[in-house]
Amino acid sequence: MRSVHVAGIGKTAFGSFPDRTLKDLAVEAITTCLKDAGRSASDVEAFYLGNFDGPSFTSQNHLAPYVAGAVGITGVPATRFEAACASGGSAFFHACQSVASGIYNTVLVCGVEKMTSQTTARVADILAGAGDAQFESSVGATFPAIFAMIARRHMHQYGTTREHLAAVAVKNHFNASLNPQAHLKKVITIEQALAGKPVAEPFTIYDCSLVSDGAAAILISSIPHQVRIAACAQASGPVALADKPDITTFPATKAAAAKAYAQAGLSPTDIHLAEVHDCFTIAELIAMEDLGFITAGQSGPWVASGATAISGLLPVNTSGGLKAKGHPVGATGVAQLCDLVIQMRGEAGPRQVARASNALAQNLGGSGATSVVTILQKS
Amino acid sequence: MRSVHVAGIGKTAFGSFPDRTLKDLAVEAITTCLKDAGRSASDVEAFYLGNFDGPSFTSQNHLAPYVAGAVGITGVPATRFEAACASGGSAFFHACQSVASGIYNTVLVCGVEKMTSQTTARVADILAGAGDAQFESSVGATFPAIFAMIARRHMHQYGTTREHLAAVAVKNHFNASLNPQAHLKKVITIEQALAGKPVAEPFTIYDCSLVSDGAAAILISSIPHQVRIAACAQASGPVALADKPDITTFPATKAAAAKAYAQAGLSPTDIHLAEVHDCFTIAELIAMEDLGFITAGQSGPWVASGATAISGLLPVNTSGGLKAKGHPVGATGVAQLCDLVIQMRGEAGPRQVARASNALAQNLGGSGATSVVTILQKS
Numbered sequence: 001m002r003s004v005h006v007a008g009i010g011k012t013a014f015g016s017f018p019d020r021t022l023k024d025l026a027v028e029a030i031t032t033c034l035k036d037a038g039r040s041a042s043d044v045e046a047f048y049l050g051n052f053d054g055p056s057f058t059s060q061n062h063l064a065p066y067v068a069g070a071v072g073i074t075g076v077p078a079t080r081f082e083a084a085c086a087s088g089g090s091a092f093f094h095a096c097q098s099v100a101s102g103i104y105n106t107v108l109v110c111g112v113e114k115m116t117s118q119t120t121a122r123v124a125d126i127l128a129g130a131g132d133a134q135f136e137s138s139v140g141a142t143f144p145a146i147f148a149m150i151a152r153r154h155m156h157q158y159g160t161t162r163e164h165l166a167a168v169a170v171k172n173h174f175n176a177s178l179n180p181q182a183h184l185k186k187v188i189t190i191e192q193a194l195a196g197k198p199v200a201e202p203f204t205i206y207d208c209s210l211v212s213d214g215a216a217a218i219l220i221s222s223i224p225h226q227v228r229i230a231a232c233a234q235a236s237g238p239v240a241l242a243d244k245p246d247i248t249t250f251p252a253t254k255a256a257a258a259k260a261y262a263q264a265g266l267s268p269t270d271i272h273l274a275e276v277h278d279c280f281t282i283a284e285l286i287a288m289e290d291l292g293f294i295t296a297g298q299s300g301p302w303v304a305s306g307a308t309a310i311s312g313l314l315p316v317n318t319s320g321g322l323k324a325k326g327h328p329v330g331a332t333g334v335a336q337l338c339d340l341v342i343q344m345r346g347e348a349g350p351r352q353v354a355r356a357s358n359a360l361a362q363n364l365g366g367s368g369a370t371s372v373v374t375i376l377q378k379s
Numbered sequence: 380m381r382s383v384h385v386a387g388i389g390k391t392a393f394g395s396f397p398d399r400t401l402k403d404l405a406v407e408a409i410t411t412c413l414k415d416a417g418r419s420a421s422d423v424e425a426f427y428l429g430n431f432d433g434p435s436f437t438s439q440n441h442l443a444p445y446v447a448g449a450v451g452i453t454g455v456p457a458t459r460f461e462a463a464c465a466s467g468g469s470a471f472f473h474a475c476q477s478v479a480s481g482i483y484n485t486v487l488v489c490g491v492e493k494m495t496s497q498t499t500a501r502v503a504d505i506l507a508g509a510g511d512a513q514f515e516s517s518v519g520a521t522f523p524a525i526f527a528m529i530a531r532r533h534m535h536q537y538g539t540t541r542e543h544l545a546a547v548a549v550k551n552h553f554n555a556s557l558n559p560q561a562h563l564k565k566v567i568t569i570e571q572a573l574a575g576k577p578v579a580e581p582f583t584i585y586d587c588s589l590v591s592d593g594a595a596a597i598l599i600s601s602i603p604h605q606v607r608i609a610a611c612a613q614a615s616g617p618v619a620l621a622d623k624p625d626i627t628t629f630p631a632t633k634a635a636a637a638k639a640y641a642q643a644g645l646s647p648t649d650i651h652l653a654e655v656h657d658c659f660t661i662a663e664l665i666a667m668e669d670l671g672f673i674t675a676g677q678s679g680p681w682v683a684s685g686a687t688a689i690s691g692l693l694p695v696n697t698s699g700g701l702k703a704k705g706h707p708v709g710a711t712g713v714a715q716l717c718d719l720v721i722q723m724r725g726e727a728g729p730r731q732v733a734r735a736s737n738a739l740a741q742n743l744g745g746s747g748a749t750s751v752v753t754i755l756q757k758s
Contacts, residue, residue: 021513047615053434059516061432061508062463065615065631065748069622075634078615078749079469080461084441090458094473101480129440134400137438236426236444236457243448252444255454369444370457 001100005225005379006218008037009338013181014214014326022058022114025215026067029331030110033217034071041072044219045104048095049080050088050111051330056126058114067110083234084130085279087111088216088333089363089372093234095220096374105222111334112215123211127329130366132240144208144280146241146367148200151282154248155202157297160285162202164300166193168281169206169323171309176320178310178351183212183326207281212326216335227344230358230377231263239369250368253290257362260373261292264358268292271314271375272355273343275336277364278321287362288316291373315353318343333363333372340376380479384604384758385597387416388717392560393593393705401437401493401594405446408594408710409489413450416598420451423598424483427474428459429467429490430709435505437493446489463509464658466490467595467712468613468742468751474599475611475753484601490713491594502590506708509745511619523587523659525620525746527579530661533627534581536676539664541581543679545572547660548585548702550688555699557689557730562591562705586660591705595714606723609737609756610642618748629747632669636741639752640671643737647671650693650754651734652722654715656743657700666741667695670752694732697722712742712751719755 010032012025026049034040047068055061064078083090088111095109115123124144128137131146141149154160170190176182188206196204220229235255238244244251261267268291276291278284285299293314294302302308308316319325319339322332340359342348356378363372389411391404405428413419426447434440443457462469467490474488494502503523507516510525520528533539549569555561567585575583599608614634617623623630640646647670655670657663664678672693673681681687687695698704698718701711719738721727735757742751 053440055432055505055508056434058512059508060512061461061505062510062618062745062748064462065745066511066618068615069617069748074616075614075630077469077472077613078462079473079613082440082459082461083443083457090456093456094458097480097482098476101476101482103476103480126434126440129434129438131441132445133437133439234456234458235454236447237453238448239441239445251454365444366441369441369448 002102002222004096004099004229005221005223006227006341007039007221007225008033008219009341010036011181011216011335011338012214014183014212014328016116017213022054022060022112023067023070025114025213026110026112027070029215029217030071033219037219039219043106044073044076044108046076046098046107047073047078048091048107048109050091050333051080052082052084052087052113053126057118083370084365085329086333086363086365086370086372087330090234092334092337093232093372096229096232099220099222108217108219109334110215110217111331113328113330114213115211115328116213135240135242144200144203147280147282148203150247151202154282157248160300162194163190164304165207165281166190167304168278168284169193172278172317172321172323175310175318175351176324179320179325182320182324183210184324203280209279209322209327212328214326214328214331216331216338218334218337224379226379227341228377228379231260231375233259234372236370237368239366241367249286250290250371252368252371253362256371256373257291260375264375266358266375270358271360272358273315273318273353274360275317275319275339276362278317278323279327283364291362310351310353318351318353336361336363337374344376344378381481381601383475383478383608384600384602385606385720386600386604387412387598388720389415390560390595390714390717391593393562393591393707395495396592401433401439401491402446402449404493404592404594405489405491406449408596409450412596412598418598422485423452423455423487425455425477425486426452426457427470427486427488429470429712430459431461431463431466431492432505436497462749463744464708465712465742465744465749465751466709469749471713471716472611472613472751475608478599478601487596487598488713489594489596490710492707492709493592494590494707495592514619514621523579523582526659526661527582529626530581533661536627539679541573542569543683544586544660545569546683547657547663548572551657551696551700551702554689554697554730555703558699558704561699561703562589563703582659588658588701588706591707593705593707593710595710595717597713597716603758605758606720607756607758610639610754612638612642613751615749616747618745620746628665629669629750631747631750632741635750635752636670639754643754645737645754649737650739651737652694652697652732653739654696654698654718655741657696657702658706662743670741689730689732697730697732715740715742716753723755723757
């Protein structure tokens with residue numbers, strides 16, 4: 001397998017943009033990315049689009065040639081990848097494989113979602129499709145409810161507290177306040193997080209990620225650049241919570257992480273910073289454990305200690321995460337990688353971390369049925 | 380690139396199955412396929428699912444791990460590929476790349492769609508998402524209308540007649556009557572086709588493919604088998620009809636065909652039989668031209684002459700095609716390949732063709748925004 005590099009990145013701000021279409025957002029991210037790479041649409045040998053459910057959110061399907069055509073990419077394979085909230089990560093995974101294996105030299109990955117034109121109830125309904133429609137959403141188990149059950153079990157099994165969950169929210173809200181492209185720039189305290197509007201016990205509104213519009217793009221290449229993709233792995237697991245023997249861990253993340261660490265020749269202690277899939281605060285805690293950063297059950301006290309703050313031992317979600325940067329579903333997996341590259345290039349401004357040579361991203365789909373783990377390294 | 384082979388195939392019957400879920404159909408196709416290959420779920424290194432719009436048709440999204448889990452495939456990448464009606468072909472294309480490039484040795488491709496649980500109006504609405512929602516479906520240009528415009532232009536430009544279109548329908552209805560797994564087994568005459576219920580001028584109901592439930596699966600492998608994948612290529616083009624300089628040809632098919640012929644070292648005259656994307660009768664005529672079987676504009680008289688009948692020079696859609704075998708959208712691209720393999724193995728019974736060493740499949744998405752061309756060869 002050949003070495004694969006990040007030739008360019010581009011992101012839109014995340015937020016609620018009533019006047020901008022899915023196409024507008026994708027075009028901005030791609031145009032910014034191609035400019036960053038100093039390349040043009042005609043250099044793109046294949047187009048990989050991560051999108052969760054454009055058809056339900058926007059009535060537009062067949063989105064890969066739709067977006068590709070809008071930026072002048074035509075005649076080459078243009079494909080949409082869907083893996084729930086890991087759609088962006090999955091598109092990136094397949095793109096990496098294609099360059100690593102020598103099929104192409106230069107390919108473009110884009111992730112996009114336009115969610116805010118739907119009502120909150122309809123959004124919850126569309127997102128519920130990422131769980132088991134027959135056994136979960138049909139009986140009212142939407143994603144906040146599913147992850148609340150996971151949190152409850154983690155609390156029961158390990159003594160994790162609501163304060164531990166709130167610590168994730170406080171950190172990510174603070175980080176987002178330093179990110180000009182974040183959806184929410186509202187610094188909160190532990191007390192505010194705990195006193196938030198209840199969503200699903202033990203979650204308040206501050207335990208839940210945002211419903212956002214946004215897009216992100218990465219051009220990857222076989223030609224050496226500043227940041228190298230040292231590893232990228234995708235794995236799957238059960239869709240329904242009821243099919244998991246232990247709901248406090250996601251085997252797909254563990255499997256993808258094991259493959260990625262082996263591929264990169266690195267271990268968890270070698271990682272300097274990470275962007276992980278904090279769709280709910282509990283998901284960030286579990287990611288810490290599944291990725292091997294901390295022993296199972298110990299993530300709560302560890303994160304509450306400040307270990308994952310920007311100035312901590314292992315800064316996590318310096319972008320603000322899905323929690324506060326925003327979570328345009330299909331864009332998330334690609335945006336996480338853009339945010340790591342910004343840190344690795346030393347362009348993160350007030351949220352810049354000290355060490356950023358080895359960085360990891362984890363993108364989760366559903367309640368863990370898909371997980372993609374990517375490791376980036378400075379060349 | 381390594382040689383890639385068909386290790387096994389499996390298909391459900393196509394039809395309207397009110398008592399069977401999407402999962403039931405996919406599981407049957409995969410189980411049949413693994414049995415045909417003499418392999419088990421644990422041999423599958425990655426899972427490629429072609430599905431157009433399960434979320435809208437069935438409320439279930441995140442379909443790749445959902446289906447994979449149901450047959451015991453877990454811990455490996457499981458991804459859904461969407462490219463409108465070419466979703467199955469696109470999943471197959473990416474699967475082939477992964478084996479050809481040495482990433483995996485054995486991967487499973489499945490295509491599935493469950494459409495008949497929705498009303499006809501809702502189906503038309505969901506399918507319209509494969510066109511341009513803003514400039515086509517929003518002003519009433521559903522797919523029958525779009526392809527009717529294409530047919531009208533072909534008639535104007537080349538003198539193609541309604542009888543030429545009807546000849547495609549008559550042939551494919553006859554072929555389907557010989558296929559035990561076809562949706563419709565109703566032999567029709569030219570007169571019946573012309574006198575069918577009008578849909579969109581010049582189309583009657585007999586010019587339009589069926590709305591079906593069904594699934595198909597193929598196990599592909601680096602280990603030599605009876606049928607080899609000599610080439611597989613995907614290309615894209617404009618989504619909206621208004622963006623095409625000439626609506627009587629699909630540049631994506633031409634681009635994919637050129638790549639596929641070059642990859643296989645074959646020319647159109649070397650092909651012994653083909654399964655092409657006859658979503659409407661005109662699409663089969665245009666496929667004949669875009670694939671280089673006949674000069675542009677000459678497909679009508681050529682097909683009407685019987686050249687593409689089972690006993691003709693180049694048998695086309697011996698399965699009955701989308702027209703009469705049925706068109707469960709995401710399954711179609713995979714089913715076409717299964718049907719070719721059945722012919723190549725000499726297992727096609729009363730519809731068996733004489734020569735079946737080199738076979739071609741063409742799978743089209745939307746009004747030509749995606750096209751996948753695959754060439755199979757007897758090893």
